[in-house]
Amino acid sequence: MRPRILSSTPAARRRIRSAGAGLAAIVVLGATAACGGGSGSDDGRVTLRYSWWGNADRAELMQQAIDLFEQQNPNIDVQPTFSEYEAYWQKLATESAGGGAPDVMQMDVSYLREYSDKNVLLDLASGEAAANLNTDDFRGGLATAGEIDGQLFGVPVGGNTFTLVYNPAAFEEAGAPAPEAGWSWEQFWQTYETFGPDAEVKAGADYTGIIWVLELQLRQQGASLFTEEGELGFTREQFKEYLEQGERLRQDGLAVDPQKIVEVKPISPLGSGLDASEFTWDNFLVRFAGETDAELELAPVPTFDPANTGQYLKPSLMLSASARTEHPAEAAKLIDFLINDVEAGKILGANRGLPATNAQFEAVELEGVDAAVAAYEESVADALQPAPPVPPAGAGSIEALLLRVTEDLSFGEISVDEAVDQFFSEAEDILAR
Template identity: 40%
Template sequence: MFTRNGRRRMLAAAAMTGAAALALTGCAGGGNEASAYDPDEEVTLNFTWWGNDDRAQRYQQLIDAFEEEHPNITIDGTFTDFPSYWEKRKTEAAGGGLPDVWQFSDSYLREYAEPGLLLDLGEVADYVDFDAFDDGLKQTGQLEGTQYSLPTGYSAWAVFLNDALIEQAGVEPYEGGTSYEEYDEWMASVTEATGGAVYGGTDMTQRIQTFENVLRARGDNLYTEDGELGFTEDQLRDFWNSGAAARDGVAIPQQKLEEISPISGFGANLTASEGSWSNFLGGYLADSGAESITLVAPPTDDPSGTDLYRQAGLQMAISADTEHPEAAAMWLDYVVNSEKAGEVFGTTLGFPASETKLAGTTLEGVDKQVADYLDSVADRIGDAPPVPVVGYGSLEQTFWDLGKSIGLGAITVDDAVDQFFSEAEVILG
């Protein structure tokens, strides 16, 4: 458990899955209608996030700084990995016990806001600086005009390269922005050069974000404005089949990834490249121990397209039932807006979304790398996609799980497509 003494405990994963748990709490909310805020009252706030040890250490620094400024407020913090995190939240939502403040994702905005599980931040506007965000980023936490969350920063999809492993393999670094086929060929050159001691990368078709980029390059999206899937079974089938070459000895075998989970192949120095969000740079450096990692543009089959976007998915939200809405808002504001947060986190929670947080960020080293990368792909940045459909987080996890099952040879692509659309039909109604 993270308190002033810095101790840590891991949250237990919950067994309950699916969006159905949230339906049980449709009448949630209203628990914050309290008396006037007393700035001297001793308050303890439950706060939780997903991430690795690097993120945990940074949050502890921020918690210590906040508690020093607000000695009457204690932040009781916990963290876990991403899948376990959302399973735990679903269980808490069904039981009415969500944390006071929690690291949030825009993928779940409809799922938690529509049943009344999130506090309308307009109710605590005196404690949160909304003006530090531009409208586009602020809107990523809005649903039908109501502000339910605020972004900590924004990222763009990138390919990470382990410079030392590539040099040891004796191959030229991947230049970025090529076709997907050329990227597969580059991965194959690394795997062949090392005899499989280091693989070129991971099967990119496991990630729904890669599929999203492919769709966006064609003018489509994962989902529509009215809450429907934005792609067909044939499009998904073609996408997963496109990874066959990578899965045939080029990319790291899925079984190896299962053995090292939750560390990624890239973090474990078993792959020379990996696709992920740009804010993962600090975490990858910490996990891998690499002296230097380069960020390059992900592959695309349409160099003139705008497949990328400013992803402000990592956000902060407050439970509608918190007993301390004002204190919770003060902590939320400190995370998303304070110069101290910019100093502590740099770009590891995304490139700072607010002007005040950016003012505290020294753009050098890793943080300057991320800033330079975002500048380098500016021409590929398009409009943000529609607000995610209810259940998108579950669909994202299903996509990933099915992609891993394909990699393990436990399921065919055709069966995976059938399973995905069957689950989507249930989740989307």
């Protein structure tokens, strides 16, 4: 059975009981930089600053978890602050530049190397931090997600994998077969043709601006988005072939008109009824479900090789500690609590993505969208591969570059060859900085 939003599978029921702003402002922290982090007192009490991004719903849950942590650790006071995503990174860059990063901070894997390279982050696998942080219970592939050159600079609190969100009713109405495990990219492109150029609802949009689709296809062909040395892991010819996929769909009138996509923003094409499928990380199902009354499902990704989907578990977000914290043991205790404590897992649920550790994953009560995501991940578990290395500094900028170049291409402002030249020129410059 394919995972559905409005009903959970038996496997899912068994779970019951439960990239941002740039970092140009960051400088290497010298010995004279101001001390960051929390404070201590003569009576042995410690204050930790903990910063994260999110909304009011997450803030309420996070405060409940913090209250529980403070009950269990009466000598530690936690001062939480949160912001929206972009504001969070702007503030963190400023604080880090002055040596005043919070003791514990939420982290995105796309920016982990940038902060670690600037000596902002604490190695959680050594010293007092290692003695107070258990990393033995992560779900497959996530244990090493924050490792760089043998050091651990972040641990995931949630993990998700890639998927195709689609509208089964729209597929059936168009006469298109439902996606199945092992289906090919050729079969996926045939779906666009089945819907046809005159369809009010297209099979999908041009997906080539999504960097994770590019990475998926590269991994399926034995290549990679980035090499371990921090360079582009694919050729100009491979990139040209990738862009030509979207170009053909647009020229044949099979993909959603890019101008219509602009007009319905911030609603997605799927949520606005312009198309019947979109690639995304599975935890984004909650977004699409909130945009439409249609019943949606999670489908396996297409592949060039049925034995290789290229999929892996990606941290939905991570936790790191400041290299300048005055309280590495207490900071590690807070991180350990947020990823391992069963009661904390029950409080936070799937708000930060499906829990990264087995204990919290098994403890969380999953319903609706979350149950559908859990069922999907269970259905593709055997196909998951080791995650790629932590992306190089500049990965977030390259993601934005791909989106900009493919948008210009979709509106006919540049050709495919010009898009290839522009992308490689700017990407190589970004990675060389």
